[in-house]
Amino acid sequence: MSGAAIELKALRKNFGLAQIIRGVDLAIAGGERHAIIGPNGAGKSTLFNLITGKYHPTSGSVHLNGTDVSRLKPHEINRMGLSRSFQITNIFPKMSVFENIRCGLLYTMGYKYSFWHLVDRQPKLTERAEEILEQINLSDRRNLLAGVLTYAEQRALEIGITIAGGADIVMLDEPTAGMSASETDYIVDLIRQVTDGKTLVIVEHDMGVVFNLADRISVLVYGEIIESDTPENVRASQKVQEAYLGAAEEADH
């Protein structure tokens, strides 16, 4: 599976004695839209944080385009072409919308830690930021503080920041959480459009979104992947129905 964009090998993560991720093997091909679903507490966010370098695995490894990144820091992984959003809206609230997007561009456009460029004097940078604003439909919000946008706009902005750097692998953590149906439709369209041709990994609770968007779905239950297949097969899988619905029922009690 050397062609995989993301490959997890026997991945485990313990917090103290609690085993949260209990041996996950998964390969996500380049260009695939992959959803991770599972009941609450299954370890979806932990898995996300392991892939993006926020946590380091207890054992096993994470590979990005064939390179082991298990011990790298988030910013190093980001530089290898992986970008993520967060479950809780994670933007720069005290900066303008435009500025938020521009910050997402700076590193990959080669400015890095420069203190010899003036950001306002870089036509290409400004142009690119405007393009992304256009893409996420926030051009008319350009000069507002990001903190005053509506919730759906903030989520759109976050997706904008996430894709700004031009990463090949985009990971979105519950991008539609807390949204109304129409807002959800809007964001799903946006995601489909901006991740065209990229590898997308998404954690989501909304099954409508998952089955609508994903090429493949992995079902995570108690730190293990019990099924990883196309939406149709996952929907039909006896194992998933038992485990997922069983766990959901358990959680309800």
Next chain:
Amino acid sequence: MSALGDAEAARRGKTGGLSLSAAAPWLIAIVLLAGLPFVFTGGAALTVMNQMAITIIFALAYNMLLGQGGMLSFGHAVYMGLGGFFCVHLMNMVEYDGLLLPLPLLPLFGGLFGLLFAFIIGSFSTRRAGTVFAMISLGVGELIASLSIIVVAFFGGEEGVSGDRTMGPVVAGFDFASQKEVYYLTAAWLFVSALAMFLYSRTPVGRIANAVRDNEERAEFLGYSQRYVRWISFCASGFFAGIAGGLFAINFEILTEENLNLATSGSILLITFLGGVGFFLGPVIGAVVFTLLQTVLSLYTEIWALYVGLLFVLTVMFFPSGLAGVFAIHVRPWQLGKIGLLASPYLKMFVPALLFVFSAAAVLEILFHARHAAIGEEQMSLFGLTFNSHGVWPLTIAIIICVASYLILKRLAPSLKEAWDEANHGEVGR
């Protein structure tokens, strides 16, 4: 930076080129700096202005950490102090060892020395933000301050180190013996440093410092190491603090432990906060106000520090964005063309407010005099009046005026609130 600043900057980015509106504040600054000595001609005034300029540079440097980088330092006097000590030693080398260093360049070396130490100390102190950074800065501040008594060769022990600025090579006919020459040297450095710090805030690393301040986790996932971003900000801040130290050395020709200790570190935090950390001009305003209070108010009253403390507490409580914030909240009514609505309530409140401030000060002054004057010395003079501070009436009258003016202010407050809401109502056209 303020929302307004960002929006303004962004709009400018679109058009490109050096616009007049961007350059105007700096041109005004040049005129102001060049013209001030003709308005305030006395030697004492020059000294106050020099002190102001130095404090402005230091406060702007401090705000690179606090306002722009989100790092609260309790020990930033160290970098200004070290820069200053180094410059005094350089001055002495010029005097005794024939080092050929023209005085105008001296602050640059103070800056480089500050940078060096910020680089070393920042290498471990900027690993984490928040409380960890604040505590390390406190510890390092104490450490260096106590080192000043131990490493006598560099810090000169309790009496400090002193030098003579006039011993260097004469530059274009200036030997910097007069206050005025020193003023122009200081003013030039102030201008260059302030401009450099302003431009720095508009570079990629300056912008990312804001990003790390707002949300360090997000910044990491944009490819930036939060630690390196903080470290770079810290170094830049140390550099400009060192320049302020060099100018201090030139102005006062002596540095002591006082330039490194916690009291100095604390007052720069106070100055920056008083002025407003969210605005580039905030620390400038803070430094000007504080220096004026410190130098002018202290001529009139012994308890000036109490007033500064009160001003600070009131500012933090009621105007968390500082004195610059007080100006900034008037921008919107101004843009709406409704600033005139505020004139009448302001005018009505002006006299009671003045009475309140002065009567409250009178209460404090009378109490202070009654408790602290030498035995038998019961006469005191205040606001041109002479009276017996031990008597009942002066205090009673002061308290009555104070309470009465407060009540009047309280009655006028709703009308101000109303005018305020009205003045802020509406859409600003773009």
